[in-house]
Structures are given as C-alpha cells and as structure tokens.
Amino acid sequence: MLGAFFLGTQAVYAHTEAFEPLESTIESVRTALVTKSATCRTVVSSFLSRIEKFNPNINAIVSLNPDALFAADELDKKLAAGDLAGKLLCVPVLLKDNYDAIGTNTTGSCAGLAGNRPIVDTPSVKALKKEGAVILGKTNLHEMALEGLTVSSLGGQTVNPYDQTRTPGGSSGGTGAAIATSFAVFGTGTDAVNSLRSPASANDLVSVRPTRGLISRTGIMPVSFTQDTIGPIARSIRDLAVALTVMASVGADEADNATLLVPPEARGIDYTRGLDDGSLNGLRIGLLDGFWNHTVSDETTPVIDALESTIDFLKSEGVEIINVTESIYNASSLADLDVQQYEFKESLNNYLSSPSLTGDRPTTWDEVYESGNFLVIPAQYSFINNSRIGSPTDPGYTTAKQGIDDLKAAVNKTFISNKLDAVIYPEQKNLVVKIGSPSQAGRNGILAALTGVPVVAVPVGFSQPSLDAPIGVPIGMEILGLPFSEEKLLNIANHFTCLRPLRKTPAFANDTVPTNPYVSVPKVHPDISNIPPAYPLGVLH
Template sequence: MALVAGLLPSVGYCAGISFGLMDASINGIHQAMRSGTLTCHSLVQQYLDRIQAYDKQGPALNAMLYVNPDALEQADAMDRQFKRTGKISSLYCIPTVLKDNYDTADMPTTAGSASLAGAQPPQDAYVVSQLKKNGALILGKTNLQEFALGGVTVSSLGGQTKNPYDLKLTPGGSSGGTAAALAANFATVGTGSDTANSLRSPASANSLVSIRPTLGLVSRAGIVPVSFTQDEAGPITRSVSDAARMLDVMAGYDAADPVTALSDGHIPKTYTAFLDKTGLKGARIGVLEALFGKGPEDQEVNRVMANAIDMLKKNGAIVVPIAAPELDTDRLNADLDVQKYEYKSSINSYLNTYSPKAPAHSLDDIINSGKTNQSLQKFLLSAQSYKNGLNETAYKDRLIKIHALKIDLANLMAENHLDAAVYPHQKRLPVPIGEYDQSERNGILAALTGFPSIVVPAGFASPTDDAPRGVPVGIEFIGRPWSEPQLIRYTYGFEQATHARKMPASTPSLARY
C-alpha cells in the first residue's frame, strides 16, 4: 500500500459520466447502477480523480494517508459480479474511507504516527470485515489526530488536515481526515472513532452526520484504543439515511469485544425503517442550557442553534428548556474523564497483537521513538507515569462518579419526560490551524455515560472571505441507551426539514464530469 502522492490512476473514460457524483448517496448510487448509467469502475475513478485534484494540490486538504492502489481492479471485479448475478448487497461498491486506527490486513494501520510507520495488522478489524462482507470498497485510510488523542487532526505521519470550508481552520478531530474527505466528496461514506468527541466534533465542523452508538452496539476490536470505558466506533456520512445504512452493517455482537453482548435484543432489522420525514412531530426534546457557551466567541454557534431550535418547534417537537448545571462539560472533562488512567494498558494490549517486526510494542516504545507529534507529549507522559493506572484511587473514584452520571442523566430525562435532548456539539467554531486545543466541546456527556448521540448539520456561521459559505455548526441529539431508532427518526426529520448541509466552495465539481 502506497502513500497518495503520485500514485493515483490516470483519468479514463467514465461510463457513468451522466451520474451526479457530488453528495451522492448509497441509495442514489445503487439506483444508477441498476439503471445501467453507472458502473463501479466509473464511480471509483471519479472519486480517485477528486482525491488527485484536491488532496495534495489545489486546496491541499491533506485528508488521505493512503489510497488503495487496487481500487479499480476491485471495482472491475464487482462490475463482473453484478453483470453475472444482478445482485447488489447493502454496501455494494460503496467507496468507503477508514480512519487510520481501524486495522486493515491489506494496508498499514498507523494511527497517524511515525512511530508505527509501516505497521501491518494480522487481520481486519471486525467492523472492517463486516463492511467488506456487505460489499463496501475500501478506497483508503484517512489522517487523524495522532493516536486519536486530540481534536485538531494533526499527526506526525500525516501532518495537518485542513477544513474544506475554511482552509485556515482545523477540521475538528480526531476523525477529521474522514470528515474532510467526505465533505470534499472523496468517498461516499466513512468511519471514525470517539473517546470524548472524535466522531461528532469533525462531523459538526464539516456539515456531516455521525452516530456515536450506545456502548456495546458496535465492536471496538481491531481499532487502536484509548479508553475501554469511553471508546466507541461509528459511521460518518453526509446524510442520516447513509448513517443508518452504515449502522445496519456495523452493529452486532463480536466475541472479541465482549461488551457487544449487551446489544442482543436491541438491534432492529434495519435502522432505515426509522427514516421518517415527520419524525419530530410530538417528540419531547430537552434543550440542555448548561452546554451552551456564554462568551463572545460562542455567539455564532448560539445564533445557529437558536434557528435550529425554532425548526424543532416548527416541525412538531415539544421543546423543553433544561438548566442542568451539573452537566457542565468542563467539569465532566476535569473530574470524570478516565483516558489517562486506561491508556497505557489499552495501547500495550493492542500493540502486543502485532507481529514481532512491528516498530513499537508498548507505550514506552512509542515515547522513546521520539516520532510523535509535539501535541501528544503531555498526555503520553502523564499516562506513562502510572505504574498501573487501573489501580489508582482517583481512577476508581472516577468510575463511581461515571456510574452516578449515567443515573443522573437517565433520571433527568425521566423526570422531564424527554424523548431526547439537544445542544451544540461545539460551543465555538473550529480553531485555527496551529492551535492544538479544540476547547468547548460537549461530547464528553455521551462518552462517559455510553448513551447514544447523533450530530447532524444545523447551519453555518456568517460567511467570511476565508469561508465564503460559512463554517458549519452541528446540533447533537442524545437519547437513552439503545434509542438509536428514535434518534434516527428525530435527526432525519430535522435534516429533511432544514436541508442545512452545503458543500464546501474549495472543492467544486471537476469540469470533466
């Protein structure tokens, strides 16, 4: 597997030239294939051409770490299969990008770190195997905040990814490579991971949809870990319908991640059954006021959120203001987050699954390599300082507080008869490139409780010279455990009422298409 630069196929004839690639959906792609106006080869070629045009030149988004050199060959095989059988599986020939902390047996998995350059997992992550089993074509691996430890998507191996809506801003993190790639139409769908904010922050910053599932719905096995208490994996897409289709494939029991046994009995036949345009009607939605910013830097987000809340009301939702100062996310991050206590044991256990030829087999090896981005040093050294973080009194105290938080949030929703609650995922807009701290994010609430949440585009900040269409703002919906069907209903209803997503100006349609 090779790095992107200079290794993409040359442009060729596209049988699906009349097909509209920009913001194409899974369903739209499959309809075009069934009608004979699109082939798998032409679809993949068009995405490869966009990567070539925009990832390392032009706006130079720097979203991709690797591109699959066998993508066109695999597309041809899928075209032959479709011609022979006439059958299309749920993700047949859907070009998919993976955050580069998902194990792939046919390409390196490095978590964006030069300390793991060339590391080759022995097998695909469970979720990757499920995607492939259902027909997905893995187009490549995306950049991320190194080891998924931060919110601005910069890594020692991949460098800095840019936000396609404002090239001077970061794309959020840690799954910002996937988000920038999807916003720029480099692929149809993608994956991310989330320990505190990392699926939902880049979705918010790139006018996308992401689902952080209930803890136990999606396997984390084969994904470079941070915290077994807080880690989760999920889809990032341009629409709620595509996210629901991805969740159909990703959800399920995996013996390698025993917590997924809790999902038994909680997975519907298909999440697409809950794509209801009138889904907000009668829903009782709480607005968590403590999760809104009060400073001047927060006012653009607050303006967009005010409009979003008005849309909830106009589309039949019953909106209930909830003060809940105990849910203040600054306090939750400071007092309950357990990443630094769990990291050493988590990463050491993961690295032990690699072959003896892997460049690092422990946190000590990573630190001693001297090959990590400077933004990680404080966290890595803090995690290393614990002989066994799992035995720390402070860690055990935090676990007790996390359990209490779950009860408090469930009780808050029960007392107020809420079907879901909403708030801005980020109180302020994404930070400029060069800053390493994306502050004022609200993702920790779902990360600690394990309750499901979905971020969906809410609108845009005011346009500027650098962001001619504005910078995206995402609204987050949180629900009770296993309420993904209901959250999909509400977010789809909101999406269809607002049509808030806009494509970035920096990566327009290519003239030849």
C-alpha cells in the same frame, strides 16, 4: 505516498467520468449500477480522480488502498452475472487510519507506527466489505486520536474545506474533511470523547456515536476501553443509517466484552426502518443549558444564533423544549471524570501485542513514545506524562468510575422525570478553532463519552460568510438519547434534516484551488520537554 499510487493507476481511470461523485449517496451509486450508466470501476475511479484533484488542498488522505480497483473489477464480474446483492454494493468508503484493514497499514497517523500492518480486517471493516463496500483508503487523524486538531507526525495538518484557516475538528478530522469534499460516499471514525461528532459539526455532516457495545471495537487502535466507540460519518441520515446497520451487524464479539452486554432486542436492527415514520410534533426534548457559552464574541455568537434558530424551528414543528439546568450538566466539570489517561497504556499495549499485526513497528506505548516519531502538542503534555504511569489500579480511576456511574444515573433520572425523548446542545460552544490553536476548545462530547449513550450529530447552520469562509463555518448540534435508542434518534434527525436541509458543498468543490500552505508534515520531537508552548499554523518548531 499518494503520488506513487496515482502514477501507477491514473491511465486506467482518468478517462472515466460517467459517474458524478459530488454529493453522491448509497442510492445514487446503486442506481448508476442498476441502470448500467456506470460500472463499479467507473464509480471507484471517479472518486480516486476527485481525491487526486482536491486532496493536495485539504490533506485528508493518508494512504490509498492499492486493491481498490481490483475490488471494483471483482464487483463488476458479480454485476455482469446479475448479482445485485449487498447493502453497499460498490459504495466507496474511507477508513480512519486506526481501523485494521487488510492491504493497508494502520498507523494512527503516527510516524512511529508507519510499519504497523494488519493481516486481519477489523469486524466492522469485514462487514462493510461483505455488503459490497470498496475501501478506498485511510484518512488522517489527530496523532493516535488523542486530540481534536487533526495534525499528526505522519499526515501533517488536515484543513477545513469550508475555511482553510481552520481545523476540521477531530480526532476523525481527515474523515470529516474527506466526506465533506466527496472523496467517498461515507467514512468511519472513532470517538473517545468528541471524535465522531466534532468533525461532523465542523464539516456540515451527520454522524452517530452508537451505544457502547453496539459495534465491536476489535482491531481498532484504542484509547480507552471505557469511552471508545466507533461509527460512521456521512452526508445524509439515510446513508448514516445504512452504514450503522452494516457496522452493527457484527453482533456480539468475544474479543470485546462490551458487546456481550448488549440485550438481544438491540441486535439485528435495520436502522433505515422507520426513518420517515411519525413527525417531530409532540416530542419532548431537553435543552442542556450548561453546554452553552452565552458570552458574545466572534467565535461564540454564531453558535448561539444557530442554536436559537434551531430551537425556534423545533417549536414551530410542535416540539416541546424543556430547559435542563442541573449543575451536573457542565462539560468542563465532567472532564474530571475522563478516564483515558488511566486506560490508554494498557489498551494500546494489548492492541500492539495482537498476533494479527505484523511489520517493523513498536509493540508497546513506551516504545512508540521513545521512538522519537511521535507528535505531542502542548495541550497534551499532561495527558502523555500521566498515561505513561497511569493505570486502572490508581485511586483516581476508582473515583472517576464511580462518578461515571453517578452520571449515568443522573441522565436516566433526567429523562424519566422530564419524560424526554432526547436532549440537545451545541456540539461545540464556539466555532471550530483556527489552525495553530493549542487545542480544540469548547467541545461538549464528554457526556456521551462517559455514559456510553447514543448521540446523532446534525448540522444547524453556518457562521456569516467571510473572505476565509465563503459560505461560512459549519455549526453542529448533538441529539442524545438513552441506551440503544439509535432508531429514535435517527428518526428525529431524519425529520429535522429533511425539513430543514442545511447540507452545503464546500465552495471550492468544483474549482481549482491554490495550494494550501498549511499541510506540510510537522517536525517530530522525541522529548516533549523541548517543545515550545505554542506552534504556528500546524507546524511545530
């Protein structure tokens, strides 16, 4: 798929190397354009060349936008006329392949949905384009965003660029691996439980899961209307803040009821405003004790050490750490409140029946499953079976929704009674799992997913270097706040990442690397009862 694109376009961009895409930022792109050291075509071409060179090794990209260079040429005409408007002028962006975007198919990395073609941009994509962003293409995700290993029937296994024996987190793992390897300035993801923050943590990146309703989810292949949200993944907090500003600029959307509940004062915010204001000194931050695994092991000890070092650093900057020990804050028990299985079928059926979709494709969840072009890993057996019969009319759904309301009240009480500015905890209790693991175990994203409150994920360190991980495996932390506290969380995260910069480029970023053996597309099984209980190295047998 990617080869055909490059064969048709390589000649027009292979000679342009005036722009360095590695670790580039929104600001560095604009500077190159303003100083005329690069054209927009040069910028976009540089990223396409980089994808061509390194994607075979990490398998992060599912498809490229055939109109990317045309879009760059149109922006060059605008630049030639002296028009420099646009917060994202010629900024290359990658979309998780569950975002509708004109000119590309929206597949959810599911082979059964390979022909699903939108004729309308999702509002957030429209907003990105309006500000001058160039959509480069789509990234791989765990099949239909239903797990966190980032293996799929259409895209195969994406690998972690820091340790190619490990997964890149997920479900937005293709975006995480791609942005870590500088395939774009930033990318987009979705998050029903962990899926924006898991790839950020696993790939030494930053991300924001915004308050539910802040960004419209129309035109996004859904999982759960209660838990779904969308947002950006980037290499710096400043780029993250610009991306969030643009994506949230859509405002209220009649097609997404959650957006109608957002208070007016939470609209129209420039999240870059005040990033550098104040300091960490005097903040009161809660530490969720129940979100740690205190058992010493090769997979957990690096996380424990990184978080303890982080806590020491925060204290040295004048932060008061308050240990929060309430039993309700336990990621394992909170999983019982997950409502995805009750909402998935109805949500997906509504999406697939949209008049804005065309192409030869299934139009219901049952048709997707029964097509035989759908990948189910063993850890998903129960979810898949339950989702086909589950609905919001089930008694279990009512119980879970009441539990979610109780949890929201508990979080609010915790913040008020302890006078907290935020709470922190490791995104994952252990290192991101190895390729071939049955599930992405140990993640802590469920708290924000259920309550709908905002979270910013930041890097907090690496495991010790090893043969497989030359600079170590990245480790991330979540900073969680009350609804619509994105400005405060981004301010905290910006101070933290500037005072304690931990972003590192993957070791192979400028080298030729051997072909990765783990990227082949797995076999597809129409009957999940016939799938064996485990699969090796991302390939189901």
